[in-house]
Amino acid sequence: MRLIHNMTTIAECPAPEHSPLGRVLKMAVIGGSGVGKTALVVRFLTRRFIGDYERNAGNLYSREVQVDGEQVTIQVQDTPGVEMTDNAVGLPDHVTCSVQWADAVVLVYSVTDRRSFDLIDQLHQLVDLLHLRRVDTQQGPSLAGTLGCSFYDVSSSEDYDQVHSAFHRLCCQLAKQQPAAPASSQNSATAVTEKRRSPLIPRPKSPNMQDLKRRFKQALSAKVRTVTSV
Incomplete structure (x- = not known):
């Protein structure tokens, strides 16, 4: 031994x-x-x-x-x-x-x-x-370096913080690369939104037959009074 x-x-x-x-x-x-x-x-x-x-x-x-x-x-x-x-x-x-x-x-x-x-x-x-x-632990970072990518070795079942950190850093990189929207475009978008939200102007109601008869009688009465005074 x-x-x-x-x-x-x-x-x-x-x-x-x-x-x-x-x-x-x-x-x-x-x-x-x-x-x-x-x-x-x-x-x-x-x-x-x-x-x-x-x-x-x-x-x-x-x-x-x-x-x-x-x-x-x-x-x-x-x-x-x-x-x-x-x-x-x-x-x-x-x-x-x-x-x-x-x-x-x-x-x-x-x-x-x-x-x-x-x-x-x-x-x-x-x-x-x-x-x-x-997959060897060194192969992932090596491939990411060749492709010009970031590398994160995480486990969805083990650590939430590592998963969150990987996605959060990706969001930060995208935000830096994507240009911010111009102020005029933002104002225009706001105006369109407000216009769409504004209530519709109600259409005027068409006069009914009773209203037309009443107006016609008033017009005839006015003409009669005018002729009589002459």
């Missing part, structure tokens, strides 16, 4: 895909800061418990073991603690790289730290997204 402690991270020193002794099983251990990830890894690999550890930048451990009669190499990537800010979790690049590299991910929390427990659900969702991803 042999334990190898490699001080480099996965990103700096990728592990070989195949071991001369057989298969390689790769695991990444992630969780909040100070929950005991390193102690858990060392306990598994060496059977020893060490209570105090210095914060690490992500150490890679390797051990050869027998699994169902087969000699395999187990590689365990320890990772720095993940922090939650503003109810959102962001994985550092080296942690993201470790998750994508691993065949399995161990999520660790402390029973004395409720915040580390609440972090697990979000970490699980991020891990699922990383394993489902089929």
